[in-house]
Amino acid sequence: xATWQAVNVQTGTTEVPKKNATNVTTEVWxxxxxxxxxxxxxxVGPTLPMGCYLSNVRVDTGTLDxxxxxxxxxxYTGALGAFITGSTVGQGGGIQAANVAGTIGxxxxxxxxxxxxDLPILVTITHVATTPVQGTMVIEVAYTASP
Numbered sequence: 001x002a003t004w005q006a007v008n009v010q011t012g013t014t015e016v017p018k019k020n021a022t023n024v025t026t027e028v029w030x031x032x033x034x035x036x037x038x039x040x041x042x043x044v045g046p047t048l049p050m051g052c053y054l055s056n057v058r059v060d061t062g063t064l065d066x067x068x069x070x071x072x073x074x075x076y077t078g079a080l081g082a083f084i085t086g087s088t089v090g091q092g093g094g095i096q097a098a099n100v101a102g103t104i105g106x107x108x109x110x111x112x113x114x115x116x117x118d119l120p121i122l123v124t125i126t127h128v129a130t131t132p133v134q135g136t137m138v139i140e141v142a143y144t145a146s147p
Contacts, residue, residue, distance in 0.1 A: 004043045006031035006139055024055055026142045033064060035132035043123040045074075045139030050118050054106040055142035057083040057098045059123055062135035064090035069130030072123055074098075074139075080124045082106070090129070090137075 006029035008015050015027075027046035048054060057074050064070050070090040075082030083103045087096040098104070108119040121141050 002036070002038065002041045004031050004033060004037075004041060006043055006045045006137070008046075009138070024142055024144045026140060028138060028140045030136055030138040032134070032136050034134050035129075037064065037070075037125060037129060037132060039125055039128040041125045043137060043139065045121045045123060046141040048076075048108050048119040048121060048141060048143055049145075050108055052108065052143040052145050054083070054103060054108075055144055056140070057103060057121060057142075058095055058140040059084060059087065059089070060095045060138040060140070061090045061093055062137075063093040063133050064135045064137070065129035065131060066133050067091070067130035069127055070125070070132075071127040072125050074121060074123045076108075076119050076122055080122060081126075083121070084123075086126075090135075093135075 007013055009028045009030050029045050031043055059074060068091055072087050073081035074084035083098045083100050084096055085100055089096045
């Protein structure tokens with residue numbers, strides 16, 4: 001199991017979340033994944049600031065599997081499939097939006113999960129690619145400070 005780090009598409013670096021957003025803030029990070037991508041690998045994406053409300057999580061991939069094996073989910077530590085579950089878009093490329101009820105309006109607050117820090121959004125490989133292909137994954141997280 002490996003951890004891959006996505007970076008902000010504008011700056012090319014990891015960044016702290018934007019605090020005290022008054023409108024919807026959209027963070028877009030990307031990572032290049034090699035054919036070494038394996039089951040249970042985790043891609044660390046943008047961070048949801050504590051106390052903010054989630055508007056959406058989307059994952060955009062090129063073809064990461066030229067066959068029919070690769071699946072992934074998106075969530076956070078302790079709830080890896082909290083926002084996206086069972087996605088197969090990496091098999092041929094595409095965009096997967098949140099598909100789990102409760103994503104819109106999810107508020108990360110102390111005790112949910114039980115830590116008092118910001119919440120990194122994670123994409124986790126749940127089934128390895130049958131025929132791996134090097135490609136790019138883009139993770140978009142949109143949130144607001146007010147519901």
